[in-house]
Amino acid sequence: MVFAGILPYNSDIFKAMVYRSSRYYESIQLAEDFYCYIWQGKGNNCNTCLFANVLRGERPHVIVDPGHTTNEFGEACFDYLIKAMEGNGFEVGDIGLIINTHSHPDHCQANELVVKNSGAWITLSEEEDEFRNTLGEKLYSMLGVKVPQFTPLFYLKEGGLSLGTKNKVELEIFHTPGHSPGSLCLYWPDNKILITGDVVFYGSIGRTDFPSGSLSLLKKSIDKLSQLDVECLVPGHSTEYGSIVKGKLNVERNFQTVKLFL
Ligand SMILES: [Zn+2]
Numbered sequence: 001m002v003f004a005g006i007l008p009y010n011s012d013i014f015k016a017m018v019y020r021s022s023r024y025y026e027s028i029q030l031a032e033d034f035y036c037y038i039w040q041g042k043g044n045n046c047n048t049c050l051f052a053n054v055l056r057g058e059r060p061h062v063i064v065d066p067g068h069t070t071n072e073f074g075e076a077c078f079d080y081l082i083k084a085m086e087g088n089g090f091e092v093g094d095i096g097l098i099i100n101t102h103s104h105p106d107h108c109q110a111n112e113l114v115v116k117n118s119g120a121w122i123t124l125s126e127e128e129d130e131f132r133n134t135l136g137e138k139l140y141s142m143l144g145v146k147v148p149q150f151t152p153l154f155y156l157k158e159g160g161l162s163l164g165t166k167n168k169v170e171l172e173i174f175h176t177p178g179h180s181p182g183s184l185c186l187y188w189p190d191n192k193i194l195i196t197g198d199v200v201f202y203g204s205i206g207r208t209d210f211p212s213g214s215l216s217l218l219k220k221s222i223d224k225l226s227q228l229d230v231e232c233l234v235p236g237h238s239t240e241y242g243s244i245v246k247g248k249l250n251v252e253r254n255f256q257t258v259k260l261f262l
Helices: 077-087 111-118 126-132 136-142 215-225 248-259
Strands: 017-020 025-031 034-039 048-051 061-064 095-099 121-124 159-163 169-175 184-188 193-197 232-235
Touching: 025 077, 034 077, 095 111, 126 136, 169 215, 215 248, 232 248
Parallel strands: 061 095, 095 121, 193 232
Antiparallel strands: 017 025, 025 034, 034 048, 048 061, 159 169, 169 184, 184 193
């Protein structure tokens, strides 16, 4: 099935394609060549997004937050992600770019393995990279993991990001500190999709008790995001309430609800 542009979902009917690739990931196709991999395991790991077939050349896929390699339960998160992607016909060796919403290990620990498999480039915000190499080290040792090793090719700044040539994906990048100092959110106006990392979830907000976390900055960031015209909010983690928030009205309600925490 081929989707053209935005899917006709609303609060009651959600017509995205849902594939259960394994018991560890549910893969959901939200637009043509755009897939979300929703983590279903017992331990912690982030959700991952894939813009497929956008870049020119032999490695056309762009991945957002490849997640943990292995989590605290010993679940082989990255192996399961590879399997889930293969279930949709995508190879990790064909990834040309990794975008990290932020540098917490449950979002970027697998960067190294993606690069090993594909030679992909990496990008995140400069603020976040600085944090990773300074205060972030404290966080990682607190969590008992080593600092994720990678070298970004370039830094993402707030503003437009144009991916690809033929299948162009025009994104707007938002700097949204609070959970982490250099957190980024990705907005895709053509499909009204917002990828929020750990800034806002279904019925909840990101933690601010990690080093360099700030509730007042998180509030400002969420205020900024809530101004956008969003049909589909894709958070970095699922909560007891759900994972993807679907439908403009539900997204607005979700922002209203989470603002009560701020
Ligand atoms: Zn995080």
